[in-house]
Amino acid sequence: MLVDEPNPRPTVLFAAGEAFPFAKTGGLGDVVGALPKALAERGARPVVFLPAYREIRRCGLPIVDVGVEFTVPIGGKQVAGGLLRGKLPDSNIDVYFVRQDDYYDRPGIYGEKNVAYADNCERYVFLCRAVMESIRLLGLEIDVLHAHDWHAGLLPALHKIEYRDRPSYERITNVFTVHNLQYQGEFWHWDMLLTGLDWRYFNWRQMEAFGKLNLLKTGLAFADAISTVSHTYALEIQTPDFGYGLDGMLRYRSDVLGGIVNGIDDTIWNPTTDVLLPKNYSSATVAEGKAASKEAVQKQTGLVRDAAAPLAAFIGRLVEQKGVDLILEVLDEWIVDSDMQWAFLAGDGEPALLQKVERAAAAHPDRVAVVKGYSEPMAHLLTAGADILLMPSRFEPCGLNQLYALKYGTVPVVHAVGGLADTVVNTSAATLADGTATGFTFGDGGAHRLGESLALACELYRGRPEVWAALRRNGMEQDWSWSRSADEYLELYRQAFYLAHRQATVDA
Ligand code: ADP
Ligand code: GLC
Numbered sequence: 375m376l377v378d379e380p381n382p383r384p385t386v387l388f389a390a391g392e393a394f395p396f397a398k399t400g401g402l403g404d405v406v407g408a409l410p411k412a413l414a415e416r417g418a419r420p421v422v423f424l425p426a427y428r429e430i431r432r433c434g435l436p437i438v439d440v441g442v443e444f445t446v447p448i449g450g451k452q453v454a455g456g457l458l459r460g461k462l463p464d465s466n467i468d469v470y471f472v473r474q475d476d477y478y479d480r481p482g483i484y485g486e487k488n489v490a491y492a493d494n495c496e497r498y499v500f501l502c503r504a505v506m507e508s509i510r511l512l513g514l515e516i517d518v519l520h521a522h523d524w525h526a527g528l529l530p531a532l533h534k535i536e537y538r539d540r541p542s543y544e545r546i547t548n549v550f551t552v553h554n555l556q557y558q559g560e561f562w563h564w565d566m567l568l569t570g571l572d573w574r575y576f577n578w579r580q581m582e583a584f585g586k587l588n589l590l591k592t593g594l595a596f597a598d599a600i601s602t603v604s605h606t607y608a609l610e611i612q613t614p615d616f617g618y619g620l621d622g623m624l625r626y627r628s629d630v631l632g633g634i635v636n637g638i639d640d641t642i643w644n645p646t647t648d649v650l651l652p653k654n655y656s657s658a659t660v661a662e663g664k665a666a667s668k669e670a671v672q673k674q675t676g677l678v679r680d681a682a683a684p685l686a687a688f689i690g691r692l693v694e695q696k697g698v699d700l701i702l703e704v705l706d707e708w709i710v711d712s713d714m715q716w717a718f719l720a721g722d723g724e725p726a727l728l729q730k731v732e733r734a735a736a737a738h739p740d741r742v743a744v745v746k747g748y749s750e751p752m753a754h755l756l757t758a759g760a761d762i763l764l765m766p767s768r769f770e771p772c773g774l775n776q777l778y779a780l781k782y783g784t785v786p787v788v789h790a791v792g793g794l795a796d797t798v799v800n801t802s803a804a805t806l807a808d809g810t811a812t813g814f815t816f817g818d819g820g821a822h823r824l825g826e827s828l829a830l831a832c833e834l835y836r837g838r839p840e841v842w843a844a845l846r847r848n849g850m851e852q853d854w855s856w857s858r859s860a861d862e863y864l865e866l867y868r869q870a871f872y873l874a875h876r877q878a879t880v881d882a
Contacts, residue, residue, distance in 0.1 A: 380871035381545075384517035384864075385419040386410070389505050391498070391525035393422055394642075395463060396430040396471075397483050399722055399748075400691055401636070401774040402523060402553045405603070408639035409863065411465050412856030416864060421514065423505045425478040425497070426458050426471035435460050437471065442511050446503035448496060449568045455504050457512075464641060470512075472504040488725060495561040498589065499568045502528035510542045518867045519548040524559030526550075527593030528569060531581070534596045535571055547874040549866060550597035552590070554771050555611050555618045556695060559589030579626075583619060594623055599870035600631045601863075603772035604793030608633030616769055630873055634863060635796055636772040637856030643754075643778045645850075650754035657850040660783040661843075667759035674755075675717060675743035683713040684835050686828070687760035687784070689753055689775050692723025692731070697766035697789065702730055703821035704828060709738055714832065717760065718744045719752050758782045762831055766816075766824045770794045776813070780849035785835075785842070786813035787827050797854070801834070801845060812849040 392398050394407030410420035424430070430437065437460040445452040458471040472478075477497040485491050506529070509516055521529040530548045537543040565587045566576050576582045580595040594600055602608045608631055610616035612624045624631060641647075645663060646656050652670050655663020665681055672679050690696050698718070705716055718731050728746070735744040745752050757763070763779035765788040772793030776786040780797075788794040798813040805811035814831050816823040834841050 380547075380868045381517045383417045383419060384867050385421065385515055386413060386518040386520050386867065387505070387509070387514065387516045388420060388422045388520050388522065389501070389526040389529055390422075390424065390522035391501075392483060393424055393462075393469065395433045395435070396424060396460070396469065397427050399483055401772065404639065404774050405553065405636055406522060407462065408637065408642075408856055409860065410467050411462060411639070412637065412860035413863065414465060414467055415857075416860055418864065420467055421516075422462065422467065422469040423501075423508070424469060424471055425501050426473040427478050427483055428480060429483060430460075430471055435463065440470070440512075442508070444504065444507050444511060446500065446507055447570050448500055448503070449570075453500060455500065457508060470508060472501055472508070474500055474504070488722065495559070495565040495587070495589070496568050498525045498559065499528055499570075502526060502532055503570070505529060506532050506537055510540075513542075515542075516546050518870065519546050520867075521548065521550050521593055521597075523551070523553050524557060524590040524593065527559055527589035527591075529593070530596035530598075531569075531571060531575070531592050535575070547598045547867070547870045548596070549599045549601065549870050550593040552594075552600065552602040552611070552771070554695075555590070555602075555616070555620060556769075558583070558591065558618065558620070560584075560586045561589075563587055579623075583623075588620075591620055591623055594620065594627055597627075598630070598874040599866055600624075600627055601634050601866055602631070603633065604635045604796045605633035606795045607769075607771045607792040610769065610792060632866065634859050634866065635793060636774060636777070637859045638774060638777045638781065638854050640781070640855045643757075643781055645758060645782050648754055648758070650751045651758050655758075655783075657783065657847050660846055660850065664758060664761075664783060667755055668761075669759075671717060671743075671756055671759035672715075674752075675745060676739055677715050677717065677743050678740040680713065680715070683715050684762060684832050685715045685717060685760045686762040686764050686787075687717045687719070687756045688764050689719045689756060690721065690765075692720045692727040694724070695768055695770070697768055697824075698727050698731065700766045700821040700824050701764055702734060704825045705734055705742065707825065709734075709741060712832075714741070716742045717756055718742075719749065719756055720744055720746055721748045757784060760784050761835060762787055762828070764824075764828070765789065765794055766821075767791060767794065773797070777854045780812055780852055780854065783846040783850050785831060785845050785849065787824070787831055788813060788815050789824070790815040790817055799848075801830070801841075806841065806844065809844070809848055811845055812852065813845065
């Protein structure tokens with residue numbers, strides 16, 4: 375069936391490596407768990423596809439076997455799989471889990487003990503092939519195939535090369551979203567055989583980069599439209615400093631590339647209703663509310679019980695991207711003659727960085743705390759209990775923690791890159807006067823610049839409580855819910871439709 379107009383209520387298939395609450399290692403999971411709900415509220419019909427990791431059984435939500443089985447070609451073999459189904463919580467949105475126990479029934483999602491699974495190419499090629507087959511097997515009438523990050527990077531290629539002209543697939547346009555350009559799904563060239571696509575696609579404009587198969591580049595090459603998760607990052611990744619070797623490709627595709635800032639799911643991240651806090655609060659009761667959470671953090675982590683000491687938090691993956699080493703440099707300098715407290719919630723990451731954080735905590739247990747591993751309750755408690763959230767990221771495509779911090783009246787101190795630059799307004803006489811100041815942003819210059827911004831924040835925290843209260847209030851009153859960005863995605867889907875048709879005309 376040929377269609378001339380984009381469907382105003384599109385059926386959108388999300389394919390990704392993770393989605394909260396089923397499986398999550400970072401912000402990608404938050405986005406894939408929340409954006410479909412916001413789209414559904416606007417009349418779109420989303421459906422989500424994920425691998426059936428062992429992890430998905432941990433969240434305790436009902437999951438049923440759909441009774442659909444299939445085989446897909448992977449290299450020279452036929453690999454069998456099946457489909458399970460659940461729902462995104464508080465919604466009627468179907469989540470299909472692609473079942474293939476050899477690939478996905480493992481302790482980790484992408485790997486274990488900070489080492490990626492050696493067969494990740496095969497695992498995610500299988501995911502993409504399974505998704506394409508499922509569309510037909512389930513009779514889904516998909517308008518938009520929305521692939522996220524390298525795990526789903528093969529989807530746009532499969533769509534364009536193998537499926538576009540088949541019945542059930544003709545109305546599809548595809549959109550590819552880059553959440554983090556550092557992770558590209560690079561594999562040795564022989565893994566091209568796993569994809570089942572012809573070697574002629576293994577060239578520098580399509581699937582090859584620096585001699586390797588590159589699944590993120592594949593997504594960029596075959597997408598009808600490309601988005602990333604903030605405006606600034608969309609520009610940054612077209613430069614060598616942020617492009618991780620793909621800036622040329624991104625410049626080449628810049629006519630279809632744009633940025634949409636992430637939102638937050640305020641049914642989960644909301645201090646007025648958050649069940650993980652000792653006391654709920656709004657902007658009217660922020661002082662008491664945050665004090666209760668701060669006390670709980672200090673109690674649970676062994677920090678000295680001091681309501682007045684400024685508490686700075688870091689929440690995230692311990693990787694170079696996040697600039698934890700810069701925090702440690704400032705901490706080392708400050709620890710002697712300031713009452714500042716530091717709390718780290720450290721999920722996945724580099725063992726060497728974790729060791730450094732642990733060493734600081736062991737040396738000053740009353741002033742430095744580290745909570746290791748992934749803890750949803752601690753992430754919420756710390757976001758509420760801290761006075762300051764530190765995000766000195768070297769690059770940050772969007773960042774969700776600073777958005778949670780704003781919502782919880784925790785003042786972010788951030789490096790002005792990517793989504794951090796787009797979402798935090800630096801405090802100055804002018805921004806205080808017009809009521810837009812929400813935090814502190816600093817430019818390039820490493821730990822020194824972070825230290826300067828943090829010093830200014832502490833000065834206001836201690837000496838100008840009325841200014842500090844205004845900063846909190848400004849942040850809390852902002853609306854970073856998905857409603858704004860969901861409209862932008864609907865517009866992106868519309869544009870993708872026209873871009874695809876323009877392309878189809880050129881092809882013809
Ligand atoms: P990224 O996706 O690069 O890791 P984001 O700021 O976009 O960064 O998202 C991070 C998400 O992961 C947030 O929801 C944050 O609360 C969560 N998170 C990170 N580390 C942990 C942890 N150790 N425990 C619980 N949640 C964590
Ligand atoms: C990535 C980025 C982060 C972004 C998240 C969700 O993991 O590192 O900045 O917020 O994806 O888009």
